[in-house]
Amino acid sequence: MDDPADVRALARPLQSDSHLDPLVERAGDARLVLIGEASHGTHEYYAWRDRLTRRLVTEKGFGFVAVEGDWPDCRRLHRAVTGGPEDVDEALGGYDRWPTWMWANSAVRAAMNWLREHNAELPPQRRVGFHGLDVYSLQRSMREVVRWLREHDPDHASAALDAYACFEPYGPDPLAYARATRWVPENCEDAVIEVLRDMCERHGSDGSSPGEADQRFVAEQNAAVVAGAERYYRAAVRGGPDSWNVRDVHMADTLDRLLDHHGPGSKGVVWAHNTHIGDARATDMAAAGMTSLGQLAHERHADDGVVLVGFAGHRGDVVAASSWGAPAERLPVPPARDGSAEDLLHRALGDEPSLLVFPETYDQPRWLRTSFDHRAIGVVYHPDQERWGNYVPSTLGDRYDALLWFGETTALEPLRAEPADDPEPQTAPTGQ
Incomplete structure (x- = not known):
């Protein structure tokens, strides 16, 4: 059994923006910072991802945010935050493909209103863009x-x-x-x-x-x-x-095109699920022949600097659906499975929100070099399947460069109910 004291030795409190200093310093020289989420419906993951992004934009010169969202929908939001006539609420109202709560929620609205205000003080060529990386918007x-x-x-x-x-x-x-x-x-x-x-x-x-x-x-x-x-x-x-690989390769290719489009020296922040931004080679995904956006970013941009930031939580509630295309619900997230990464983090840190910036591989403690089950909640979630589902075996020290921990989490606040008819459905291979 790994010693919780080894976890505590690496953890730092996470209560204010200033507590992000070690991570901002770690990320500052990288060209890409990929920031994850352990679910698509947890307020703390979205809110702290936004808080980190604001610091990267204002202090380290990151020039665009690219997300696990559709290109046309995100383009409307890009126009809203870079000075277009639409406001943020109007642009978010255009997200009408299930699951709308992924982007049409109060945490994203707060993030985009801040970005619009930030951009208003900048000349057009320096305004921070917002772009979709995903592949679903065929029609x-x-x-x-x-x-x-x-x-x-x-x-x-x-x-x-x-x-x-x-x-x-x-x-x-x-x-x-x-x-x-x-x-x-x-x-x-x-x-x-x-x-x-x-x-x-x-x-x-x-x-x-x-x-x-x-x-x-x-x-x-x-x-x-x-x-x-x-x-x-x-x-x-x-x-x-x-299909997973086609999607993540498409997102990686889109990210490359965005870097080229924004010009030499451009720096981008990515928002996506942990399963996309983490390096798949540190999980059982590799044995299944799957890659990830984080792995591809490492392989393509190692010389430019890539930082991968994951999230984890122990219990709480989450916005998700009980089946594909079903209405969003506030569902309970039970305490993490015994022996999982979340269980270890909870035994070490309790409910205290914490930041863990990982040292280089040669200097990592044993728990970062050990494979643990690591929870991943998608848009479809069944709390009663915690014993046999919802986890990805992961060596955290290879999957991420840093991890944000929350003992108890709360659900996102969707801006509206799901539309009755999905204009362009996606498929459901994993729900992430």
Whole structure:
């Protein structure tokens, strides 16, 4: 049994923004800081992620936030925080794909209102952006590509319409298309890739102004989402790890494009679930053939500096759903499983919120070099399955560079109820 005293020796209190000093110092020279969450519905994870991000933006020059959200929805919020006519509440009202509470909640509203106020004091070229990394918005991104081409490149709009017509026989549900491709060899892959390739080949060849170049970048990213979503949904219906990997590789590719778009020396903060921002090589995900955004960031940007920050809690309540597409509920989170990482942290630290910044591998105590079950709560959660589910075996010292601990947590406050009809459903391989 690992000694709780070894945990206490590394922990520092976490009560005020100043208590983040060791982590801000650790993260300050990195180009990427990926900040996680152990659930998609816990207030403390969202609020402290925001508090850390504010310090990284104001003190260390981080220039954009990229999140586990859809590109078109996050683009509306980007416009709201960088000086557009919409306010934050109007932009958050546009999040209408289940689970809306992931982004349309009071903690995100507070974060975005602060970012809007911060940006208002800066010239446009220095304002901090907000971007979506995810792959689900197939239909919306197709509409955005066609809309942009009709306005800015009408000679090529018809070609995109013809390519995207490939999806029309299957209706608005991308899974209907994906299921059909299991039985026939034809699919839309070549058509959607050709649209993206054609747009990218013309990039920068028209003498665009900075504003026009930004709009072209947005359109190209929507085209990349269409290509990524087509791959994702085909992989999802086949099962196995491929759909997870397609999604995380897409997020990593989008992050790379954002770094390039924001220019040399740009620095980004990422918000996503622990299962995405942690390094998969330190978990049982690796044995299953799965990668993660955090692993890919390490592999691609090690020389630039990458810091991965995880979260953990012992008990409390959470906003989640009992089944895929069901209404959000406030569900109980029971005390963590005996022998888990959360159990060890609770025995060592109790309910005291704490920050643990991990030393280099060669100097880590034994508990950071040991594999523990580490809780992961998705948008679908069953508290009665704590004995056999909801945990990822993890070597914390390799999975993260730091961990924020909360003994008792509270649920997020959604801004509204879920819509009756989901305009563009996602699939449910893991709920994270």
